[in-house]
Amino acid sequence: MNLTLRIWRQAGPDAPGSMTTYQVSGISPDMSFLEMLDTLNEELITRGDQPVAFDHDCREGICGACGMVINGQAHGPERTTTCQLHMRHFRDGDTIDVEPWRAAAFPVVKDLVVDRSAFDRIIGSGGYITAPTGSAPEAHATPVPKEAADTAFEHAECIGCGACVAACPNGSAMLFTSAKVVHLNVLPQGAPERAARVRNMVSAMDAEGFGGCTNTGECATACPKGIPLPSIAAMNREFLRAARG
Amino acid sequence: MTTATRTARHPSTLATLWRSTVGKKAVMAVTGLVMLLYLVAHMLGNLKVFFGPDDINGYAAWLRTIGQPFLGHEWFLWIARLALLASVVLHGVSAYQLSRRDLAARPSKYVHQRRRASYATRTMRWGGVILGLFVVWHILDLTTLTVNPVAEHGHVYQNIVGTFGRWYSDVIYIVAMLALGFHIRHGFWSAAQTLGANNARRDRALKLTANGLALLLTAGFLSVPVAVMTGVVK
Ligand code: HEM
Ligand code: FES
Numbered sequence: 001m002n003l004t005l006r007i008w009r010q011a012g013p014d015a016p017g018s019m020t021t022y023q024v025s026g027i028s029p030d031m032s033f034l035e036m037l038d039t040l041n042e043e044l045i046t047r048g049d050q051p052v053a054f055d056h057d058c059r060e061g062i063c064g065a066c067g068m069v070i071n072g073q074a075h076g077p078e079r080t081t082t083c084q085l086h087m088r089h090f091r092d093g094d095t096i097d098v099e100p101w102r103a104a105a106f107p108v109v110k111d112l113v114v115d116r117s118a119f120d121r122i123i124g125s126g127g128y129i130t131a132p133t134g135s136a137p138e139a140h141a142t143p144v145p146k147e148a149a150d151t152a153f154e155h156a157e158c159i160g161c162g163a164c165v166a167a168c169p170n171g172s173a174m175l176f177t178s179a180k181v182v183h184l185n186v187l188p189q190g191a192p193e194r195a196a197r198v199r200n201m202v203s204a205m206d207a208e209g210f211g212g213c214t215n216t217g218e219c220a221t222a223c224p225k226g227i228p229l230p231s232i233a234a235m236n237r238e239f240l241r242a243a244r245g
Numbered sequence: 246m247t248t249a250t251r252t253a254r255h256p257s258t259l260a261t262l263w264r265s266t267v268g269k270k271a272v273m274a275v276t277g278l279v280m281l282l283y284l285v286a287h288m289l290g291n292l293k294v295f296f297g298p299d300d301i302n303g304y305a306a307w308l309r310t311i312g313q314p315f316l317g318h319e320w321f322l323w324i325a326r327l328a329l330l331a332s333v334v335l336h337g338v339s340a341y342q343l344s345r346r347d348l349a350a351r352p353s354k355y356v357h358q359r360r361r362a363s364y365a366t367r368t369m370r371w372g373g374v375i376l377g378l379f380v381v382w383h384i385l386d387l388t389t390l391t392v393n394p395v396a397e398h399g400h401v402y403q404n405i406v407g408t409f410g411r412w413y414s415d416v417i418y419i420v421a422m423l424a425l426g427f428h429i430r431h432g433f434w435s436a437a438q439t440l441g442a443n444n445a446r447r448d449r450a451l452k453l454t455a456n457g458l459a460l461l462l463t464a465g466f467l468s469v470p471v472a473v474m475t476g477v478v479k
Contacts, residue, residue, distance in 0.1 A: 008356070019356055072359035097357035104350050169361060170347035172266075202267050211350030212266035212343045214369065215435040216362040230444045236267055237441025243261045243268060 001027040001087060004095040005040065007052055010108050017108065019097070029088035033076060034059060034066060036087055037098075053111040059083040061224065064159030067166065068112045069099040074163035074222040081161060081224045101162050103171035105208045118208040119160050119176060125204035126197035127180040129189050148186045155183035157225040164219035164227075170211030175219035177205045178235035179227045185238055195242035202239055266343065267439075273339045274436035276332035281429065281458070283329060288465040294478055295468075298402035305401040337377060344370055365431040372424045379421035386414070409473035418470045426463035430455050 002025045010017030024040045031039070034056050041051035057065040061084040070076035076085045090096060098112065106114040144152075158179035165173050181198050184190035190197070213232055220229040262268025290308075293301040311321040361367065382392070386408050390396035395407030408414045433455035437443045443451055472478040 006356075069355060069357070072355055072357035099355055099357065102351060102353050102355055104352050169351060171350035172347070199261070202265055206264075206266050209350060211347035212270055213439075214343075214347065214366070215431070215438050216366050218361055228445060230438070230448060233438045233441050233443035235441075236271070236439055239265070239267045240271060240441055243258050 001025075001029060001090070001092045003027060003036070003090065003093070005098060006095065007098045007111070008100055008108075009052070009111055010100075011050075011110065013107055013109055017111075019099075027087055029086065031087045032059070032083055033070065033085040033087065034083050053109075053113045055113050056083060062159060064161035067101055067114075067161045067163055069097075069101065069166055071097050074101070074166040075161075075224055079224060079226070081159075084224075101166035103162075103165045103168075103210070105171060105173070105210045106162060106165060114162070116160070116162050118210070119162065119173070121208060122173065122177055122201055122204045123160075123180065126193070126200040127184070129184060130193060131189070142188050144187060148188075151186045152183050155179045155186075155227060155231060158183070158223075158227055159225060161224065163222045163224060165210065167218040167222035168211065168213075169216060169218065170214055172213050172219070173205050173208070173210040174213040174232045174235070175223065175227055175229075177201050178231040181235045181238055182231050194238070195245055198235065198238040198242050202235075266346065269339045269343055270439045273336055273343070274439040276336040276339075277432050277436055279332045280329065280336070281433065283325070284425075284462055285458075288462055291469050292465065294402060294405055295472065298400075301402050301405075302400060306399065333377070333380065337373070340370070340373055363431070365427040368424075368427055369431055372428045375421060375424045376428060379417065379424070382417060383421075405469065406473055406479060409470045415470050415474055419467060422463050422466045425466070426459040429462060430459040433458055 002023070005022045005024060006019045007022060008017055009020045022040055022044075024036065024043070027036050027039060034054070037052060037054060044051045054068060055065040057063040059066070061081040064081070066082040067075065068082055070082070070085070075082050077089055078085050100106075100108050100112045101114045101116075103114075105118040106116055109115050155178075158176060160176065162176070164175035165171055168174075181201055184197060185194050215229075215232075217229050220227060220231075256264070262271060290301075290304060293304050309319045309322055316324075365372075385391040386393050387401075387404055390398065390404060393404050393408055394411065395404045397403055409418070434443070434451050437447075437451045469478070
């Protein structure tokens with residue numbers, strides 16, 4: 001496949017950026033999107049140009065590092081992570097626009113790399129259970145109802161990639177935060193800190209400068225892990241409950 | 246020796262709500278639902294125009310006597326007006342503050358733009374502004390009668406026929422009621438989501454209810470100017 005790429009190039013956090021056009025050829029439909037970018041970077045390096053900076057780690061869809069906006073869609077046209085997106089979903093001769101996540105709370109570090117540490121600070125404010133650690137507890141020590149276990153698993157799938165924030169017209173982190181809050185708050189282990197968790201995580205989220213939710217649903221459509229939109233309703237319920245008490 | 250126990254002081258519930266994006270959105274949802282409830286009653290009352298002048302004029306006179314003798318003349322009406330005023334102000338101020346924040350949270354647009362969300366969802370802000378302006382016009386037209394061509398207090402029927410005899414009045418009402426339909430189509434479901442009443446099982450039913458309410462209110466409100474324009478009510 002031969003492709004025209006228009007990629008956001010930005011030398012540093014405060015440098016101005018712009019879309020730069022590149023041609024790549026010899027792309028196999030079986031390559032992942034990141035392998036396609038690797039091919040481009042090899043070429044850029046041989047030419048003595050700066051390679052395109054992008055985040056990646058596991059390349060198997062579990063770490064959440066590889067986010068970028070492809071043709072206006074977070075992680076591109078398929079419901080998966082960029083590392084798991086294959087070139088067969090594009091056509092020979094296509095022009096593909098590649099941009100970094102756009103949100104005030106996710107400043108661009110370089111090219112397609114953004115600083116997502118705002119997410120870490122939200123997690124730090126309550127996305128854990130305060131418990132003495134040690135060897136793994138006996139699995140049956142705390143019975144968990146099946147429905148709660150299913151809900152917790154569904155929400156534990158969030159990999160913190162930030163696609164929800166990137167897709168939201170308000171740069172809102174509600175889906176991410178609700179995935180974490182719901183995951184822990186439905187479990188008996190999370191119950192003691194239930195109210196404080198949602199209060200602190202929502203206020204940490206607000207403090208980072210993320211926007212509010214206007215229920216456009218873009219986040220849930222973009223989420224590679226399928227965190228559902230009603231999760232936000234569940235977090236709202238937790239928050240209103242905690243605010244009353 | 247005395248031991249003093251001090252529990253950590255939380256800010257009050259109202260302060261917690263108003264300071265957070267989630268809480269402020271809940272204020273919007275509650276005030277929106279208050280206005281929606283009022284609009285359902287208002288729309289049903291308007292339909293009395295189809296039963297003739299005595300019916301609707303009598304209904305309007307009765308509205309002023311609700312709660313008597315416990316309440317004085319028009320007291321109920323004024324209580325309702327104050328509640329609606331509080332709702333519209335809180336709703337508008339929250340919308341303004343949240344919108345400013347939302348716009349600041351996404352300072353740079355994507356170069357590759359894509360059509361997003363439904364029409365109703367995308368027009369909540371401008372639709373809301375249209376509704377706000379409409380409310381001002383509407384009060385000047387049919388409450389204070391400042392801009393009404395007939396302007397006879399107590400003669401609701403005649404004032405209605407008078408105002409809808411003017412093309413621009415019809416245009417204003419039709420545009421506003423379409424805007425209202427869209428606002429409720431997104432707003433009702435959105436309020437359920439905001440207040441935590443939505444879940445995966447209810448989602449579809451809530452969306453259907455939102456569409457039903459939007460359609461019912463828009464059609465019901467529009468039936469009056471349309472009836473005057475077509476001579477059914479004269
Ligand atoms: C002053 C005029 C008004 C303005 C400026 C306004 C503006 C807005 C805005 C910006 C939103 C948020 C949209 C979003 O989150 O995407 C909203 C939501 C809403 N509006 Fe209004 N609106 C107005 C009047 C009304 C009226 C007359 C009603 C009565 C039916 C109403 C009912 C609602 C409801 C139920 C919501 C949903 C709240 C939520 O998302 O939780 N609004 N409005
Ligand atoms: S690189 Fe880990 S999810 Fe894509």
